[in-house]
Amino acid sequence: MAKSNKPVVWGLFAAGGTVAAFITPALVVLALLAATGQIPPLLSYDRLHAFAAHWTGKAVLFGIVFLSLWHAAHRLRVTLHDFGARCDTAIAVAVYLLATAGSIACIVILFRI
Amino acid sequence: MAEQVTTRRPYVREVPKTHWFLRQPRYLRYMAREVTCVFIGAYAVFMLVAIARLAEGREAYDEFLRELASPAGIAFQLVILVFALYHTISWFNVTPKAMPVQLGESFVPGWIIVAAHYAGWIAVSIIILALAGAF
Numbered sequence: 138m139a140k141s142n143k144p145v146v147w148g149l150f151a152a153g154g155t156v157a158a159f160i161t162p163a164l165v166v167l168a169l170l171a172a173t174g175q176i177p178p179l180l181s182y183d184r185l186h187a188f189a190a191h192w193t194g195k196a197v198l199f200g201i202v203f204l205s206l207w208h209a210a211h212r213l214r215v216t217l218h219d220f221g222a223r224c225d226t227a228i229a230v231a232v233y234l235l236a237t238a239g240s241i242a243c244i245v246i247l248f249r250i
Numbered sequence: 251m252a253e254q255v256t257t258r259r260p261y262v263r264e265v266p267k268t269h270w271f272l273r274q275p276r277y278l279r280y281m282a283r284e285v286t287c288v289f290i291g292a293y294a295v296f297m298l299v300a301i302a303r304l305a306e307g308r309e310a311y312d313e314f315l316r317e318l319a320s321p322a323g324i325a326f327q328l329v330i331l332v333f334a335l336y337h338t339i340s341w342f343n344v345t346p347k348a349m350p351v352q353l354g355e356s357f358v359p360g361w362i363i364v365a366a367h368y369a370g371w372i373a374v375s376i377i378i379l380a381l382a383g384a385f
Contacts, residue, residue, distance in 0.1 A: 151348070153290075154337075154341050155341070157290045157334070157337060157338075157341075158337060158338040158341040158342060158367075158371070159338075159370065159371055159374045159375075160374060160375075160378060161290065161293060161330075161334040161337070161338070162331065162334045162335055162338055162375065163374070163375040163378040163379055164293075164297075164378070165293070165327055165330050165331045165334055166331070166375075166379065166384070167378070167379070167382050167384060168318060168327050169324070169327050169328070169331070170384055171315060171318055171319075172318045172319045172323055172324050172327060173319070173324070174319065176315065177379075177382040177383050177384045178382065178383035179381065179382035179383055180315075180382065182304070182308050182311045182312065185304055185311075186304060186311075189301065189304060189305075198297075198301060201294075201297065202294050202297050202298055202301075205290050205291065205293065205294035205297075206291060206294045206295075208287065208290060208291075209287045209288070209290045209291025209294060210291070212284060212286075212287035212290075213287050213288065213291065215284065216281075216284040216285060216287060219271070219281065219284065220268060221267035221268035239294065239295065239298060242298060243298055243301065246298070246301050246302050246305050247301065247305075249305040250301075250304065250305045
């Protein structure tokens with residue numbers, strides 16, 4: 138059987154889409170509460186810092202950022218084709234590189250906390 | 251099929267490459283669903299910035315919260331919320347197609363799979379808000 142990396146790429150896309158579907162609206166509501174002055178306790182500096190300082194907190198934050206980025210990257214690649222762009226290889230390299238760069242940046246930043 | 255030499259010019263339906271989806275509401279809904287990825291990606295970058303400001307220290311993080319409370323900050327969150335909700339709804343509505351569930355000989359009806367996702371979504375959202383102390 139021919140080897141293909143499609144299942145990996147699509148699997149991460151689907152995982153990211155599922156995670157984003159379940160949690161992003163609630164996360165935006167938390168940010169909106171913070172923006173209107175009713176800062177949820179977890180978003181205060183001390184609590185969020187303590188959360189991100191623990192390795193499980195780091196893993197959760199990285200998982201959310203990484204999967205969201207990968208989902209967006211893969212869907213953007215397909216969507217640009219739908220908008221008439223016909224240079225899939227260049228687009229694929231660009232979007233996956235951006236998602237990878239963002240994920241690596243996330244790891245580096247998390248380990249500074 | 252063997253190649254045929256023909257003097258007739260076959261009709262080729264023109265498909266505009268860049269705005270074909272404006273032709274039908276169904277295509278437009280498909281494109282709206284696909285474009286939500288821009289906003290999911292933007293929110294991932296927003297979260298990355300939030301974590302970076304958190305890592306910088308208390309002052310930088312508090313400044314970040316003040317920026318969040320500005321009209322532009324609130325408008326950004328509201329726009330993201332609209333597209334995030336559209337992503338959630340469109341994602342759950344295709345779950346019976348993406349992962350049909352078979353029990354014995356027959357398939358579980360699609361609406362049950364969709365309803366289960368909506369119920370899970372409500373539960374997860376309440377848990378997140380409760381863990382964050384929003385209530």
